[in-house]
Amino acid sequence: MVSVITVNYHGTDSTITCLNAARELDYPPERLELVCVDNESSAESAERLGALDGVKLLTSAENLGFAGGCNLGARAASGDVLAFLNNDAVPGAQWLRAAVAVLRAEPTVGAVAGKVLDWQGSRIDFVDGGLTWFGMGYKRHAGELDDGSHDGARDVLFGTGSSLFVRAEVFEALSGFDERFFMFYEDVDLGWRLNLRGWRVRYEPRSVAYHRHHESMATVGSAREHYLLERNALAALYKNASERTLARALPAALALTVRRSTARGEVDPRQLELDRRPDDPREDEAPATIDRQALAGVLAIDQFVESLPEFKRARETEQRLRVRSDADLVPLMRRAMEPAYPLPRYLAAHEALVDAFELEDVFGGSRRIAVITGDAITERMAGPAIRAWHTAEVLSVEHEVRLISVNAEVTAPDAGFAVLRASPRELPSHVDWADVVVAQGHVLEMMPELKRRDSGTIVVCDIYDPMHLELLEQGRDTDEQRREADLRGTTEVLNAQLRRGDFFLCASQRQRHFWLGHLAALGRITPPVYDSDPTMRSMISVVPFGLPSSPPSRTGPGIRGERPGIGADDKVVLWAGGVYSWFDPLTLLHAVHRLSERHPELRLFFLGMRHPNPDVPEMGMAERTRELSEHLGLTDKHVFFNETWVPYGRRQNHLLDADCGVTTHFEHVETTFAFRTRMLDYLWAGLPVVTTDGDSFADLVRDEQLGVVVPAEDPEALAEALERVLYDEAFIARCRERIAEVRQRFTWEAVLEPLREFCRDPRPAPDRLPGSAPLTKTPRPSRSAALRRDVDLLRDYLERGGVREVTRRAAGRIRRIAGQRLGGRRLNGRETG
Structure with missing residues (x-):
């Protein structure tokens, strides 16, 4: 159901033409509602508009402005989608159907901006919106020929109010247009707020309307127009910019407003300098003539200050409810640093202010x-x-x-970023930042x-x-x-x-x-989540552990020659991670015991037994490993334990002293979904790998031929695998060759690319968008149909289990209804009925 809303203000002939054209839309008539708001209504306009068949007419004795008129129409509308159409515009046949198709297909789109052409359909009125750093929105490409170069759909910051479609529940959640704008930038402000709250505004070129541009402004005059533009731009900036942005941009925007007005009005900026005093002091007391163009900016600032108490409350609401940063919206601003007016004195001031307030940094897009x-x-x-x-x-x-x-x-x-410690009590300040x-x-x-x-x-x-x-x-x-209890809690x-x-x-x-x-x-x-991205990659992506992009370089001693019992010619098998309960170092010890009988030069080195985080206790497997090594007579002969954790920045020295890397684990659910992070260090150092089967890393080793994969808890197979990666030179060479190629896929820069991409345009998940109710809803059955359904259910329950089954089902329905109401209260933070 769509409600087309148009506002009439002393333009009844145009409004009737607009509404008659809306009746001819290629859209089911039973799903179309026409709403007309007659601002400053007269008996004549009310009579003529009221005579139109199928039009819901709302009259206002006062002029509510475009914003107020649209809001009045929206409150009376019953559509799931609100379609705002200027009364001096007419829609093309597909205007409505094309826009609704976008809203149904893309659940994260809160509003659709239609393509608007001039009355003849040859030149552009709206295809894209831009926003300057000082809050002025403008129509990009306006006046250019419509040559087909803007026929691709894209996200925009805002749409023009002359042709705009908004989900009704989203429009209500945003409290509609801000009526304090009255005229100009109410559509810019609405689009800005939509984007800040996580909704997309989508330009749809197939939704075409034709507009008699600025017919309603014909009697206003350029000075009043500039006054409204200046005042409303400051208001929009103040409402919607973050604290950080506002601190830099607002002082510069106020100064630029003055300079823009004095440049337009060609005011002599030095006329009050002391060296310009007239010979007759009385001349300084005489009234000065000021062009209204120059006055517009000064009065705009004055009235902006006057309205600050009201806008302060609006600002608090928008900043509390926003989910996107100013940096997220910079691409949608298109050319944020655009000066907008080609006046020499003004351009000089623009350049000076941008430099003095370092605005390029603010609008650079970093988060x-x-x-x-x-x-x-x-x-x-x-x-x-x-x-x-x-x-x-x-x-x-x-x-x-x-x-x-x-x-x-x-x-x-040392790091190129801030590294801080925070208590839980201190975390909120970092989150707010x-x-x-x-x-x-x-x-x-x-x-x-x-x-x-x-x-x-x-x-x-x-x-x-x-x-x-x-x-x-x-x-x-x-x-x-x-x-x-621990499992439930975790x-x-x-x-x-x-x-x-x-x-x-x-x-x-x-x-x-x-x-x-x-x-x-x-x-x-x-x-909504699925329809936004059926692959679900925009919600969950694979980011494995990574490794440095540069190969390891020795910076000091490692294992050989430093650890007594390990010589320069010994074969070193490295266990690079901790010893935890889900690992199986016990089978590895049995394999080393067997293999050491044939190869007395074999050495197994555990890189770190004690976890560096003091909050992580030592697990029982570590002690069992030490005990078995002692029992087999391996400790400090063929098996060596490094009790303290090796510093992260020096681990390469130990890796470069090893001949192969090993990890062994049991066959269980943890193994199936684990990713052995320290295994990547083996690839970084070019070490052939021996690993137990069952996890994703084993799949990688097998598929890419990086080493040998063995069955769980099989010491014989493990001993054979170790012997192969330590002594089969041809096999070792092939493994190292494959490792050199594969490890490039696991650099931190490569594996973190999905996160980098997300952070360039971070958005809330589609199901977290406020007002994201279904666009089309299942109609409620009539009272008689509901009664027939309940009678059929009662008969079915009696046949299944008699009165006891009826009682059980009734109790279940009561619990379900109560749960839905409680869930609604929790979701909205208030009673929902």
Whole structure:
């Protein structure tokens, strides 16, 4: 159902022509409603417009302006879509159908901007909108010939009010047009707010209307027009710009308004200088003649100041509800630094103000991104901290980034970005600063406000670590009651992220399928989400662990010659990560024991036994590994334990001393969805890999021929694999050749590309957009039809189970209705009935 709304103001002949043309639209008549608002209505206009068949006429004794008239029409309209059409315009036959098709096909589009041509259909009135840094919106390409070069659909900042389609519920959520604008920029302001709240405005060239440009302004005059433009531009800037942008742009915009007016009015800017005093002082007291063009800007500033109390409240609302940054909208502004007026004195002032207030930096498109981890950030970092560090490093090339840890251990090395420690109490200030938050682990639990789905902050959840699956193995060392409680708690932590996040990162395609199942179970794969992107890649992307783009270079001693018992000619097998409960180092020890009988020069080196994060306790597997090594007589002969964690910046020295890398694990669910992060260090150092089958890394090793994959818990097969990667020179050479090629795909710059792409245009998930109700709804059955349905159900329930079945079903319906009402209250934060 579409309501076409037009506003009449002393232009009844044009309005009748417009409404008659709207009747001829190629659209089902029963789904079309025509609404006409007659501003400053007269008996004659009301009579003529009221005589039109099928038109809902609303009269106003006063002139409400375009914005007020449209809002009045919208309140009386019953359509799911509101189609605003100037009374001095007529729609083409496909005007409405083409726009509605876009709204139905693209759930994240909140409004459609139609193509508007002049009355003859030859020249452009609107095909794109631009916005200057000082708040002035303008129609790009206006007046040019319509040569077909603007026939491609695209996102725009705003559409012209002369031909604009808005979802009715979205229009209501934004409180419609801001009536304080009265005339000019109410459409710019609406589009600006739509975009800030996460909705797209889509230009659709197939939706064509023809417009007698500015017919309603014929009697206004250029000075009044400039006054309205100047005042409303300042108001739009003040309402919608962020604190950071406003602090720079508003002072410059006020100064530029004055200069623009004095340049237009050709006012002598130095006439009051002391060296210009007249010989007769009385001449200074005489009235000065000021051109109205010069007066327009001064009065515009005066009235802008007068309206500040009202606009301050509006600003607070928009800043509270926005979900996108100013930087996100810079591409839609098209040419933000455009001076707009070709006046020499004005252009000089524009250049000076842009330079003095450094406005190029403000409108350069960079964003503020907070990467938050719960892991220790020190020279000895574990996987989560390493991932957070490189995420911050890659994003800092384009954006202003803070890497924040809530861990007590933060002694970061030098970085090209801010590295900070914050207590949970201090996190909200960093969230308020950021346009995008990238969170991992339990971090979201420390920020209750950020967990709320109506929070305006864009949240990226890094769920590369399926913590609940790890806990199934890790928790074996605890009592059953605690194990179950820990698992429930960790699962809920992850579910909270999955319910809230706008974008998710996982480590492999296997994980992606796993998390898609989670999202589906939680109801996040909704029709709007699916229709926006059936691949779901815009919601969840694969971002595996990465490795440096430059090859490792030795900076000091590593294993050989430093660790007693390991000589220069020994064969070194490296275990590069920690020893956790989901790993199987025990089978590896048995394999080394067997192989050492044939190769006494074999050495197995565990790179780090104690986790660098003091909050992570040592797991039982570490102690079992030490005990078995002692029992087999391997410790300090063929097996060596490095108890402390190797500093991240010096790990390459140990890697370069190894001959192969190894990781072994058990066959269970954790293995299926795990991504062994330290395995990539083996590729970085060019080490052939021996790994247990079952995880995604094993698939990579097998498919790319990077080493040998062995069955779980098979010491004989593992010993044979180690022997091959240590002594088969031809096989080793082939592995190294393949590794050199594959590792380029895993540089941090390469793997983080999906996140970089998202941060260039971050948006809330489609199901988090306020007002995202279905555009078309199932009609409610009539009372008689509902009664017949209930009678049929009653008969069916009696046949199935008698009165007991009827009672059970009735109780279920009561619970369901109560749950829906409670959910509505929780969603809206108020009673919904």
